[in-house]
Amino acid sequence: MSSLTLPCKLWDDKQWIRSEAISAERVLSPSIRLEHSNELIGFSESMLILNDEAVVERIRKREIKAGVLKLHGISFATAHMRLLRKYIVVVFQTETPLMYRSKGSSVWLAQDNKPQRVAYERVPLGEKNREVNRVQKLAVRSLYALGLDYGIVKVGTLPGRKFVVVDVIPNPRLNTEMENVLIHAIYQYTQQLGETAVKPESITLGADPEFIMQHANGQLALASQYFPRFGRVGCDEIWHGQNRANKPLVEIRPQPTPEPRKLVVRIYQGLITAAKKVKTANVVWLAGGLPRAGYPLGGHIHFSGILLNFKLLRALDNYLALPLVLAEDPNGAKRRPKYGYLGDFRHQFHGGFEYRTLPSWLISPTVTKGVIAAAQLIASRYPYLQLEPLKRLSVQRAYYYGNKTDIQPLVETLWEDLRGLSEYAGYAEFLDPFYKYLLSGKTWDEQRDIRQVWKVPPYQHTPKTSR
Known part of the structure; x- marks a missing residue:
């Protein structure tokens, strides 16, 4: 799916944003560019871009993605790494509005050529423990390090209370819950743009x-x-x-x-x-x-x-x-x-x-x-x-x-x-x-x-x- 341009006159229409930002296959646009409005005259181009196209293109290769994360001090999963649990985290900038966690406690392979099918459960928003907090922080940190604004971050837990990034996806395939939280986050960003510059x-x-x-x-x-x-x-x-x-x-x-x-x-x-x-x-x-x-x-x-x-x-x-x-x-x-x-x-x-x-x-x-x-x-x-x-x-x-x-x-x-x-x-x-x-x-x-x-x-x- 190619990048998307959102005209400012339609920022108030959340349903229109959904129809444009998500494909028929339920894949989120990898990059979104917002048109200037009179209210935002003088704003930098970066303020009006979510997931810069050049950044998205740069991290398409897994080895580049791993190298960038390593530079920032973040561990990236290697082939056949054994994980205890896996989290799927929806991230929009500094927030993690939705998380899923693999069910059960069986050990499985992160990069197996024939990975077993894993069932997930939603992590309640109110659940706050050390593991969940660390997964959320790592997901946000990873997205930021790669230069993205939104996406899905997959995080694995290892023995010894260690954590590793399995993947970061700027254009993920979404379920209905993911669609709802990400479209709302994009909508909210457009509505708050005029409030970002203050005295x-x-x-x-x-x-x-x-x-x-x-x-x-x-x-x-x-x-x-x-x-x-x-x-x-x-x-x-x-x-x-x-x-x-x-x-x-x-x-x-x-x-x-x-x-x-x-x-x-x-x-x-x-x-x-x-x-x-x-x-x-x-x-x-x-x-x-x-x-x-x-x-x-x-x-x-x-x-x-x-x-x-x-x-x-x-x-x-x-x-x-x-x-x-x-x-x-x-x-x-x-x-x-x-x-x-x-x-x-x-x-x-x-x-x-x-x-x-x-x-x-x-x-x-x-x-x-x-x-x-x-x-x-x-x-x-x-x-x-x-x-x-x-x-x-x-x-x-x-x-x-x-x-x-x-x-x-x-x-x-x-x-x-x-x-x-x-x-x-x-x-x-x-x-x-x-x-x-x-x-x-x-x-x-x-x-x-x-x-x-x-x-x-x-x-x-x-x-x-x-x-």
């Missing part, structure tokens, strides 16, 4: 950047010795060693606000509060991506007041995560792809979401201010941003491997596009120094006590270094 001040930002502490002799200083599990300054949930009470990572959790400047001030206040708990200069505070082996750090940003979709995540990846590679310590690339993979997000209880791809930008005030300002600007005006270099596999590789040489010219072009937004001027105080930092050729030093650059005593005075 920057309507987006509330939060964050929970991390840092780790170590003694002057190099030994780890446990965060749980100084901080509670919860609170404005607290411990991350991961533990050190066998005792789950030993928490190594500190999180700064400022109160959310629509004003980037206030968020930076609250982060600084959180660092001051932390310093009052750790009253020694003999413990250094380290941020960045991987300042200590085995302890990758994140700089998660929380958003509310905006609709979440793949287009927004891709804008954050292209205009924020990709440029930040220029400044990171080369060692930070080792954090990826297990952590820091493109499009990493988590739904939040308050209705917003958490963008989890970035390393800990607490490395300096300049980086912190730039990241927060860019995050709000990008999130609010992303439909008007025209560039998507990460669509190319070569750029994805450059990101995961930390290839700064290939990324720098892309950042210059991306920043020109950001500067083209009329709202940029309101953020220039934070964004211009950040951009200068990115293009300086220097990389941050993950072994330097961040209290020095934040001027939060006490800290040891050490010579400034750059790389």
Whole structure:
């Protein structure tokens, strides 16, 4: 079935969308292009395409599909791999509205030349357990990694609580339930397009950047010795060693606000509060991506007041995560792809979401201010941003491997596009120094006590270094 063009005058007709998007054989169109409307003048082409045709064509070969997923840290099923169970997951961008699970507990072969017929049962939407949650997350992550917006993802479970992607299908054959949820999702996307661009001040930002502490002799200083599990300054949930009470990572959790400047001030206040708990200069505070082996750090940003979709995540990846590679310590690339993979997000209880791809930008005030300002600007005006270099596999590789040489010219072009937004001027105080930092050729030093650059005593005075 070929790709489909949907005229804007018919977006309100769900039944017409169904008749056009699904063939007589009940196969979903592999790609959908939406016509511009007066309401969407200036929107990027990518906002009006669901499942880009070039991307669909690229992943037709199974070996290409497997290679892309591997780059993103996702395991793909090999021939004759033995599975305990198999899930069929309907995915539309960040949502999994329908899932099926194989019945019984017998082991079967994923890629057998003569596969046995398997019966499936629908997974109730309210069923939430660790396996179902992991399958849903893997399905969404796989679709995103391949550059798609919708499709069916088949996931297998292996012994040892491991999971593997069996296949990702952009033009699946559908049953009635699948038809209903996918047509509704396409319809809903068309209806919400006009709501995707918002005023920057309507987006509330939060964050929970991390840092780790170590003694002057190099030994780890446990965060749980100084901080509670919860609170404005607290411990991350991961533990050190066998005792789950030993928490190594500190999180700064400022109160959310629509004003980037206030968020930076609250982060600084959180660092001051932390310093009052750790009253020694003999413990250094380290941020960045991987300042200590085995302890990758994140700089998660929380958003509310905006609709979440793949287009927004891709804008954050292209205009924020990709440029930040220029400044990171080369060692930070080792954090990826297990952590820091493109499009990493988590739904939040308050209705917003958490963008989890970035390393800990607490490395300096300049980086912190730039990241927060860019995050709000990008999130609010992303439909008007025209560039998507990460669509190319070569750029994805450059990101995961930390290839700064290939990324720098892309950042210059991306920043020109950001500067083209009329709202940029309101953020220039934070964004211009950040951009200068990115293009300086220097990389941050993950072994330097961040209290020095934040001027939060006490800290040891050490010579400034750059790389």
